[in-house]
Amino acid sequence: MHENLLSTIQSCVIIPTYNNEKTLERVILKTLIYTSDVIIVNDGSTDSTPEILQKFSQLHQIHFPKNQGKGMALRAGFKEALKLGYQNTITIDSDGQHFPEDFEVFVNEIKENGEALLIGDRNMEQEGIPGKSSFGNRISTFWYWFETGNKLRDTQSGFRLYPIKQMENLKYFTRKFEFEIEVIVKAAWAGIPVKNVPIQVLYDESERVSHFRPFKDFTRISILNTYLVLITLLYIKPRDYFRKFQEKGFKRFFLEDLLHSEDSNLKKSLSVALGVFIGIAPLWGFQTVIVLFLAYVLRLNKLIAFAFSNVSIPPMIPLIIYASLSIGNFFLGTPKLNKFQWNAIESYKEYITTHLAEYFVGSLILASVSAVLFGLISYLVLGIRSKKTQKIHSI
Template sequence: MSSNYAIIIPAYNEARTLRNIAKSALDFSNIVIVVNDGSQDETSQVVKDLPVLLIEHVQNQGKAASLWQGIQEARKHQVDYYVTLDGDGQHSPSDIPRLLSKLEQYPDDIIIGARLADKSAIPAKRYYANRIANFWLAWAAGYPLSDSQSGFRIYPARLFEDLKISTSKRSSFVFESEILIKAAQRGIKSQAVTIPAVYTPNARPSHFRGVRDISLITLMVARHLFRRGMYPKGLYRSAIKPRLLPEYQGKPEYAGYLMGLLSLLVIILTLGISLLGVFLYIKKTAREETCPEDRNYAVILGKRLKDNQPDQEYIHRLDTALQLYHKNHQLQFYLLGGITANMEISESSAGAKYLIRQGVKPELVHTEGASRNTLENLTELRENLPGKDQEIILITSQYHQARAGYMARQFGFQVYLCPAKPAGSRNMFMKYIGEAVLLHWYITGLLYSRATNNKAWLSRISR
């Protein structure tokens, strides 16, 4: 065991996983600090017989406050470093030696356990939300970041000397992002170590809400950028300079990343008007509905599964398809969506089973298992749907149908929109914002590819 660092574990309703995490952490340090952030389950009880320092919050204060209080407790022990990891099982203390090995090379930097290299093991929305956060934070910090949202870190204790940073409940998931910017301003960078992406089956649902929390992180970053005159040097160092290297330009994500930068530039130059236009288009299209009964093909876009079963939003899409089937028993269904996160079945297969159980003839149901996002969905559809210029009934959620329909038309399909209409969501506005950003990104890439006659890029994003 080492006394050179303390291990801090913030915990909120982690009774199912915390004990194993804490016991394993004790193998690596005799200073393990658990901060129970007002949990409503048995979080405290499962570690009370372990030799850990247990801090109790009477009410939930958020992850930022929990980390901060854990750090203040660790400072009393005069250690040189603080190791932080989550209590939900996504971080394994057995990976601490990997981070310590990196620390030997970079003793003055923050060491981060980066999960994004294992894309197949991460829920798609979580993956892309993290990638968006990486871009903004890297810009503000002034250097590339691999996984800005990982809470598995080693911090040098000196970073927290006279550090001023918000720890309010609203800052729960902003804290770990802002601290990277604050550290960079003090000359402390971060170094990444690849670790497995672990999503434990019996863990509680993540407290991280992609759209909401990424929006809060983006607003925080925007404040830092405005204070520094948009920090163009940071954008160049973090996003442009690394991608001017020849070895990067051959990678598949090169075009998407470059178009993301161009899309952002368009938004800035138009003072957000271009993004507002796309947002209004999405809101208008969400109200459109053309569900003809006499077409041959209905395409159902998949949705992330829950415990290998369709979630409520996906079921709304499938039930919309069933309504069409009851009017046309010859209608063929193409379900799109591969295996995401740690599921054992593809989104399309789970949807197909649901339809067949509801009486749809199996020979009318077609699936694919390779795609993970809307662009890949449509690429697979282009390869699998017989003939060209086909008419399709496109079934997806209202907030998503504008982007999906627009992209499908670029792939040569004649599209009839048939929206699933679930009950309203408190996060619906942010979903529309997210769709606007993604569609703006796609349109920017499409227009640029056409203007430059880049056939390779066009073949990936249109027919």
């Protein structure tokens, strides 16, 4: 491997370090075999790290007076790399578990398949991997999949390639280990491909120093994932489904997602029914979150359910509110409605406020009946179409 290989993708190497005096010099020397474009971030080390780094004064160095956390070290490294004109950067831990020889794996992947955020896959099933690391990785990969829809094998490896130029406008709020979760989720949300590439790994417990504090760091990670899940349900999923629906248009959505989806007719029909029920039910402001959550729990088609939950589009709102109030009046035996002003939004608010019980009961009944009707009609239509398709293929 030539020393200028990393320069072919305009990349440098960032080495964040905190009290890894046993392995730091070895990691730097091995890295220098492959590139001299190195940024070292000393995250407030209290051991002999400053003395070791004096031997490498030719390299770009950032020194924090106090420990701020790996996230802050990486963010400072990204900022410095952008200032120096790099498009990408590879991060490698200073505890000796990674092999600089694997730089070539990252570079080749970018050259062959284009820009992406690459995470080294340590093959967590191999011998020598600590059980707590393997378990933590499984939990992390699950939440990453839930938050992005993208499946990875390893989400916790610190050996990565970041397309920092593409990520320049992303905003972060985490400072420590959890940053490595936040950054890959937000990159995926921004449309940056996030992939695994195979790497080697060495766990030498006699040299390796772990700064992971189970209680504090798991708490931070849990808080972060709670935040990311809420953003996923409240904004990211609705945004993505809306964009997909908008790009396709109703006709293409109807033909591809409703008719040609690989899901069974029953599953599609139940998805339609769920969407219609949630769209009409008195769940204003939470319809998207609820429909996506229920579609996920019930294993229904999320895109179909989301699309039909938009049955309560603005032109339909007066009709839905009036029908709900009328049905509620009928079933509760309350006096008939006074004159209803269809074009006045204040009229909706007034009637719903003064006839809340009627509206609540009526909207649930209307939602249930509509869901059953839409579900049955879609099931019959899909069934008829399936029979026609079978006849055509049998000819």
